[in-house]
């Protein structure tokens with residue numbers, strides 16, 4: 001279990017994490033989402049005791065991390081930046097870390113095998129590709145067979161086989177009762193593996209809870225209606241708090257009325273319906289909706305286009 | 313790839329909980345630092361270069377001193393000091409090694425892996441100190457002894473005055489040379505940990521050990537006399553010399569001053585290590 005309580009981190013005059021509180025429970029995969037610069041990596045570094053909080057506390061399995069006697073059995077983490085000397089082999093890097101916690105060489109060879117690095121384990125890590133470096137980071141996270149596994153964008157740089165493997169590994173760990181905390185930019189990835197979701201923006205908590213609730217609560221819910229008499233139906237539905245849009249002829253997307261109400265109104269006026277279905281917002285849409293105001297680094301394509309012509 | 317290596321049947325309560333004997337102890341942290349030291353080619357090379365400088369330069373000086381080509385022809389100097397003439401230059405190499413051992417971890421990001429495994433942090437610094445001091449002292453004492461024995465045999469073959477290991481002050485001078493070199497490395501290690509920047513730390517250490525002593529001599533002599541003996545390099549020389557000369561400190565006082573620098577720098581490194589973001 002990871003507990004984050006009123007956590008803040010200030011870099012100069014930049015408040016990277018702002019009074020953040022949440023709990024990550026064991027037995028499920030918890031996704032950690034937020035736009036670029038939201039403070040995910042900073043929060044994870046503070047959980048690992050690497051960055052000192054400006055205020056607030058973090059606890060792993062009920063204790064501050066540095067108080068644990070066998071730290072690598074409590075939590076294993078893959079963080080954003082590379083953490084290996086390019087001149088050292090993956091094997092020696094892991095053997096050294098293992099030695100500090102009294103973990104044997106057998107376990108080192110096991111994790112190297114798990115992540116598929118056996119062939120290159122004795123080579124200098126400086127020559128590793130992005131994906132190989134990522135696999136090494138995952139190997140070191142698993143070294144102590146830890147109760148909590150925390151990964152910062154683990155699929156970054158992995159090939160499809162690696163992505164699939166990570167997905168299964170994380171689910172497997174959660175099924176074994178471990179706490180699994182994963183940050184990602186790929187909402188679709190989270191939808192596949194996460195049961196809980198923590199969303200932050202500009203260092204603040206935006207949402208925390210089961211992923212299903214997150215999708216259900218989002219305002220992107222609408223009802224899709226297909227009818228040969230769409231225009232007539234539209235006049236019947238629009239009104240206070242109800243908006244109707246149309247993406248193609250004969251199809252209406254209705255917000256603010258539930259499917260039953262729409263069906264009854266149509267029937268009362270004798271209108272024919274070919275389709276009446278509830279459209280749940282995708283995780284992606286719900287996420288964008290939630291973080292719209294918290295996005296720090298907006299893409300500026302439009303601005304670029306308008307100023308592009310005034311080059312001198 | 314497979315996931316078979318996970319324990320086959322753990323429950324939330326037992327999952328990952330303290331497998332027998334697995335915990336952090338200081339000897340284990342020392343072991344980690346030892347593995348890190350010997351698994352890098354660069355550290356092995358730097359140590360080899362340091363040994364080569366001590367022995368090689370000692371031999372060179374022993375074979376040219378008094379041959380009419382160098383300065384100071386009237387005073388050939390103490391035979392022990394001649395054969396240990398490579399120590400000053402070797403101190404440069406070993407202080408760089410000290411810097412690499414600490415600042416190098418920040419440059420490569422290894423420090424994040426290290427501190428994740430040992431979140432109490434301070435044992436990592438002390439572990440580095442222990443490993444570095446032990447490895448350096450043993451190797452440097454062997455190098456100094458080798459330089460002394462080889463140097464004396466060269467001097468004797470040239471019919472010049474020689475010293476024996478059993479002569480007063482000789483053994484202390486050899487141990488002193490190993491202590492000085494180890495101390496120079498520890499200064500590098502501490503400064504590297506303070507600055508966390510390899511180039512900056514090397515510049516600072518080289519400046520303090522090699523440039524400042526020369527600059528001080530440009531000051532008025534009353535200043536020079538007051539400050540000079542307390543510089544780390546001069547304090548170190550006072551316990552490497554068989555006889556105390558001029559206004560140098562006594563061997564005991566020199567050792568105390570030299571150790572003082574190391575203790576203060578390491579204490580500063582410890583305080584900042586505990587406080588700063590990794």
Ligand SMILES: Nc1ncnc2c1ncn2[C@@H]1O[C@H](COP(=O)(O)OP(=O)(O)OP(=O)(O)O)[C@@H](O)[C@H]1O
Nearest residue numbers: 011014015016034035036037038039040041042043
């Ligand atoms: N060491 C640092 N010094 C100064 N500012 C920092 C530092 N680390 C992070 N920041 C700032 O804190 C904010 C949060 O950064 P962080 O890396 O935690 O975001 P993130 O959610 O991981 O983003 P991304 O999705 O791009 O990885 C950013 O504005 C970043 O510029």
Ligand SMILES: [Mg+2]
Nearest residue numbers: 040041042080
């Ligand atoms: Mg990040």
